[in-house]
Amino acid sequence: MKKSRTKAPLSGYRVLDLTDEKGFFCGRILADLGADVVKIESPGGDSARNAACYRDLPLDERSATWFAYNTNKRSITLNIETSDGKGIFKRLAASADFVIESFPPGHLDSLGLGYASLREVNRRLILTSITPFGQTGPYWDFAASDIVAFAMSGIMYMVGDPDRPPLVMGMGQAYLQASLQAAAATMIAHYYRETSGDGQHIDVSVQESMAFISAFSTAVPQLWEFKKMKVRRGGPVSVRGELVKRIVWPCRDGQVAWWVDTGVMHRQTEGLVACMDTEGAAADLKEVNWSQIDLMKLRQEQMDYWQGQFGRFFLGHTKAELHQMALQWGFWLFPVSTVDEVLENPQLKHRHFWTKVVQPEMGKIITYPGPFFKSTEFAPRRQRAPSIGEHNEAVYQKELGFSGEELSVLKQLNVI
Amino acid sequence: MDGKPAIDGVKILDFSWIIAGPLTTKILGEYGATVIKVESMLRPDAIRPYLPYGGGIPGVDRSAVFSNLNTSKYHLRLNLNNERGLDVARRLADVADVVIENFTAGTMERWGLDYDSLVKTNPDVIMVRASLQGQEGPFAKQGGIGLLMQGLAGLTLLAGWPDRAPVGPPLPYTDYVAPWLAIASIMGALAYRRKTGRGQLIDISQMEAAEWLVAPAIVDYAASNRIFHPMGNRHAYAVPHGAYRCRGEDRWVAIAVFTDGEWDSFCRTVNRQWTNDARFATFVDRKRHEDELDQLIEAWTVERTPEETMQVLQSAGVGCGVVQDGEDLHNDPQLKHRHHFNVLDHPEIGKHAISSAGFRLSETPARTFRAPLAGEHNEWLCKEILNMSDEEFVELLTGGAFE
Numbered sequence: 151m152k153k154s155r156t157k158a159p160l161s162g163y164r165v166l167d168l169t170d171e172k173g174f175f176c177g178r179i180l181a182d183l184g185a186d187v188v189k190i191e192s193p194g195g196d197s198a199r200n201a202a203c204y205r206d207l208p209l210d211e212r213s214a215t216w217f218a219y220n221t222n223k224r225s226i227t228l229n230i231e232t233s234d235g236k237g238i239f240k241r242l243a244a245s246a247d248f249v250i251e252s253f254p255p256g257h258l259d260s261l262g263l264g265y266a267s268l269r270e271v272n273r274r275l276i277l278t279s280i281t282p283f284g285q286t287g288p289y290w291d292f293a294a295s296d297i298v299a300f301a302m303s304g305i306m307y308m309v310g311d312p313d314r315p316p317l318v319m320g321m322g323q324a325y326l327q328a329s330l331q332a333a334a335a336t337m338i339a340h341y342y343r344e345t346s347g348d349g350q351h352i353d354v355s356v357q358e359s360m361a362f363i364s365a366f367s368t369a370v371p372q373l374w375e376f377k378k379m380k381v382r383r384g385g386p387v388s389v390r391g392e393l394v395k396r397i398v399w400p401c402r403d404g405q406v407a408w409w410v411d412t413g414v415m416h417r418q419t420e421g422l423v424a425c426m427d428t429e430g431a432a433a434d435l436k437e438v439n440w441s442q443i444d445l446m447k448l449r450q451e452q453m454d455y456w457q458g459q460f461g462r463f464f465l466g467h468t469k470a471e472l473h474q475m476a477l478q479w480g481f482w483l484f485p486v487s488t489v490d491e492v493l494e495n496p497q498l499k500h501r502h503f504w505t506k507v508v509q510p511e512m513g514k515i516i517t518y519p520g521p522f523f524k525s526t527e528f529a530p531r532r533q534r535a536p537s538i539g540e541h542n543e544a545v546y547q548k549e550l551g552f553s554g555e556e557l558s559v560l561k562q563l564n565v566i
Numbered sequence: 567m568d569g570k571p572a573i574d575g576v577k578i579l580d581f582s583w584i585i586a587g588p589l590t591t592k593i594l595g596e597y598g599a600t601v602i603k604v605e606s607m608l609r610p611d612a613i614r615p616y617l618p619y620g621g622g623i624p625g626v627d628r629s630a631v632f633s634n635l636n637t638s639k640y641h642l643r644l645n646l647n648n649e650r651g652l653d654v655a656r657r658l659a660d661v662a663d664v665v666i667e668n669f670t671a672g673t674m675e676r677w678g679l680d681y682d683s684l685v686k687t688n689p690d691v692i693m694v695r696a697s698l699q700g701q702e703g704p705f706a707k708q709g710g711i712g713l714l715m716q717g718l719a720g721l722t723l724l725a726g727w728p729d730r731a732p733v734g735p736p737l738p739y740t741d742y743v744a745p746w747l748a749i750a751s752i753m754g755a756l757a758y759r760r761k762t763g764r765g766q767l768i769d770i771s772q773m774e775a776a777e778w779l780v781a782p783a784i785v786d787y788a789a790s791n792r793i794f795h796p797m798g799n800r801h802a803y804a805v806p807h808g809a810y811r812c813r814g815e816d817r818w819v820a821i822a823v824f825t826d827g828e829w830d831s832f833c834r835t836v837n838r839q840w841t842n843d844a845r846f847a848t849f850v851d852r853k854r855h856e857d858e859l860d861q862l863i864e865a866w867t868v869e870r871t872p873e874e875t876m877q878v879l880q881s882a883g884v885g886c887g888v889v890q891d892g893e894d895l896h897n898d899p900q901l902k903h904r905h906h907f908n909v910l911d912h913p914e915i916g917k918h919a920i921s922s923a924g925f926r927l928s929e930t931p932a933r934t935f936r937a938p939l940a941g942e943h944n945e946w947l948c949k950e951i952l953n954m955s956d957e958e959f960v961e962l963l964t965g966g967a968f969e
Contacts, residue, residue: 157758157762157764158754159751159753159754159755159757159758160754175778179747179750180750183750183751183754184754213782214782214783214785214786214789215781215782217785218781218782218784218785219781265928283900284900284903284904284926286903287899287900287903287904288899288900288903289899289900292880292885292887293828293880293883293884293885293886294885294887295804295822295824295885297799297801297807297808297820297822297885297887298820298822298885298886298887299887300820301809301818301819301820301887301888301889301890302887302888302889302890302898302900303890304890304891304892304894304895305737306809306820306889306890307818307889307890307891308736308737309725309733309735309736310725310727310733311727311730311733314727315799315808315809315810315811315818316809316818316889317725317726317727317733317796317798317799317809318725318799318809318820319724319725319735319739320723320724320725320796320797321724321779321780321781321782321783323724323779326778326779327742327924328924330742330743330746330747331746331923331924331925332925333746333747333750334593334745334746334747334749334750334753334925335923335925335927336750337749337750337751337753337754338572338573338593338597338749338753338927338930339572339927339929339930340753340754340757341572341573341753341756341757342572342573342927342929342930344757344760344761345574345760346570348929349929350927350928350929350930351927351928352925352926352927352928353925353926353928354924354925354926355900355904355924355925356924357900357901357924358901358904358906358922358923358924359923359924359925360924361895361901361906361921361924362906362921362922362923362924363737363742364892364895365631365634365921366585366589366631366634366635366741367585367616367631367713367737367738367741368736368737369616369617369618369630369631370891370892370895371892371895371896371907371919371921372618372630372631372634372892372918372919373617373618373892374891374892374893374895374896375630375892375896375918375919376618376619376620376622376630376918377618377622378893379618379892380891380892380893381891381892382816383736384736385733386731386733386734387736388713388736388737389736389737390616390617392617397713397714397717397734397736398717398722398731398732398733398734400731405717405722405731405732406717407713407714407715407716407717407718407722407734408714409713409714413612413615414609414610414612415612418709445615446617446624476708477705477708480709482708482709482710482711482714483714484710484714484715484717484718485717485718486717486718486722486732486734487717487718487719487720487722488720488723488793488794489720489723489780489783489784489787489793489794490787490793491720492719492720492777492780492784493784493787493788495718496703496704496705497699497700497703497704497705497706497773498773498774498777500702500703500704501700501702501703501771501774503771503774503777514789516785516788516789517784517785517788518781518784518785518788519774519777519778519781519784520774522747522770522771522774522775522778523747523751523768523769523770523775524700524768524769525751525755525766525767525768525769526681526766526767527755527758527764527766
């Protein structure tokens with residue numbers, strides 16, 4: 151059966167997207183599931199459109215972040231602080247299926263547009279609210295940005311080199327994680343809504359979303375609870391409260407990612423040792439019974455000694471050579487890619503992952519990451535990010551029935 | 567609210583292991599799905615040795631990481647390399663709503679548990695395959711884990727200092743992207759199937775999903791040929807923005823000032839003279855003198871605990887947060903308010919804190935029950951779901967199907 155847009159799970163559903171950077175990505179995920187995601191920007195556009203990405207970016211360049219995460223959406227302008235704006239929003243909400251927002255807690259309530267009010271006009275509506283710490287609680291009104299939430303999540307303490315301050319992870323990772331979790335939660339609520347007819351309010355905390363992930367591979371809360379141990383940063387290593395294992399290594403022309411595996415995964419280490427042996431570089435690594443090594447009993451000095459040998463081998467080869475060897479000998483080595491290398495990656499190219507669209511504001515063809523899943527039923531759209539209010543006519547005139555004159559008046563009044 | 571969970575009457579057959587797949591099914595389980603975790607103890611889930619162990623005693627069911635990751639699931643100890651064991655898996659796949667796995671491409675094919683095989687007897691099954699790099703392509707068969715693959719994905723760029731090679735995330739960061747996308751797409755597929763009767767195969771490449779975390783750098787490079795290098799703790803349009811040492815051993819706060827208004831409040835709290843200092847008059851000035859400013863700020867923070875610093879600056883409306891460690895998380899009043907940690911009892915580990923995801927649903931809250939022990943539900947699953955007779959169950963048991 152042919153794939154079509156109408157077979158996407160959220161085909162025919164509408165999202166009203168009021169988010170800033172805390173929620174752009176959430177909206178994009180819903181768009182990829184087929185929803186008509188309508189970005190509602192203030193008249194003049196989201197301020198985030200102008201936020202420069204890097205320190206040396208000329209101030210009149212458009213924000214790569216905005217374009218990256220707002221592809222596949224439409225845009226209307228609307229000022230929901232005005233009484234006309236509120237009325238229009240309620241009309242849209244009455245027939246929408248989702249509203250996603252990231253205003254400070256209580257803001258929508260203060261405008262008479264909070265969950266209780268929206269539920270009155272549309273019982274099926276799902277409202278997803280993303281805030282730094284949640285809707286309520288002792289920190290509900292804390293000033294926050296990505297680095298603040300990231301710091302308070304427990305993750306930042308583990309990132310970076312021991313001889314320097316802890317590091318934030320760039321490009322707003324706490325916000326992205328919150329968006330990811332918000333999208334998952336929204337779809338759980340969507341399934342429930344489809345079976346019960348009831349919408350609900352989803353309260354997403356950026357801090358808590360990031361704190362959640364500290365509990366798995368890194369076991370941050372457990373190591374304190376069980377052993378009063380803190381998981382400290384150690385550089386390019388995996389931190390797990392036990393033996394420290396290096397994960398990023400210098401090689402002749404850059405870096406590679408690999409680590410020493412023992413126990414169940416021992417074969418990949420053996421693969422590297424066998425490969426090194428063909429160059430006479432395996433030495434006493436050949437004598438080690440990797441499957442039997444118990445990391446709980448191994449001394450750090452012994453691990454460091456072995457890592458020294460592996461490290462010297464890597465230094466003698468380029469990324470490309472090592473990657474080839476890894477594929478041939480079955481060890482889990484991956485070159486560390488710079489951003490240009492990511493775009494050249496043969497696997498991603500084979501999968502037709504990159505999406506090229508014309509982006510008028512930047513005056514050129516832009517390359518974006520593509521859909522994050524493939525389905526046998528549908529193919530997600532590949533549509534450039536909208537210009538400010540690009541779909542005002544389509545939504546306000548064609549759908550809501552405003553005349554051209556009325557739209558001019560609303561513009562004058564700064565409602566749209 | 568009528569007490570029903572968000573996901574009612576849905577059976578998920580879970581072949582996944584380590585983090586990405588199990589995290590997906592942990593969440594689906596606590597929102598009401600019946601998750602059947604299939605695992606052979608001849609090749610146990612590689613997450614089982616992750617520390618800490620309950621009581622410091624090693625054991626397959628004693629890891630507090632495994633138990634946190636596998637709450638709200640039923641356990642079927644099953645050997646897929648045993649003919650009878652594989653048959654049980656196929657029978658369960660016939661009645662499952664969703665089948666999920668995160669093996670390297672080709673693994674499920676070997677067992678005849680790939681999508682094309684499953685739809686022969688369960689035509690509307692929903693299958694999710696969350697492999698490292700996708701089901702086809704030149705690198706599809708390369709084994710690995712997210713912790714290392716993230717280097718190839720470009721995620722090492724996410725953390726580092728301008729004067730050093732990047733260090734990257736110290737955890738398998740890509741494992742925390744695919745689960746949320748898997749959940750979203752599974753829920754979408756289930757809703758779609760309710761309306762149309764049609765299932766689907768969803769193919770997620772963990773690497774492709776992870777590219778979204780570095781999308782701005784990719785878009786920027788494609789547009790301008792700028793190669794991204796991490797900037798430490800600095801931010802293009804905020805100053806000050808960074809981590810500052812406080813009183814105590816390895817104690818820090820993060821401070822972020824974006825607007826002129828925040829800068830004024832910041833100065834009034836830390837040092838009023840800075841409002842008259844030509845070095846810091848405008849944003850551009852502050853950026854030019856960022857090193858000096860950071861040193862001056864740290865001279866102030868280093869005399870205070872991070873908690874004091876955070877309270878003082880937050881009272882002035884300035885973004886500041888303690889760089890929290892494990893102890894801080896357990897004492898965090900906001901996380902307490904959200905009941906982030908729920909203590910559950912476990913037969914081997916005893917009572918310990920289970921973490922909550924970052925969202926709360928107002929009508930259908932999560933209901934979490936403890937992680938299962940290995941093989942705990944073999945009998946129940948075989949009899950209840952497969953209507954197996956006692957005789958057959960014993961036959962399978964003695965024949966090695968349940969190893």
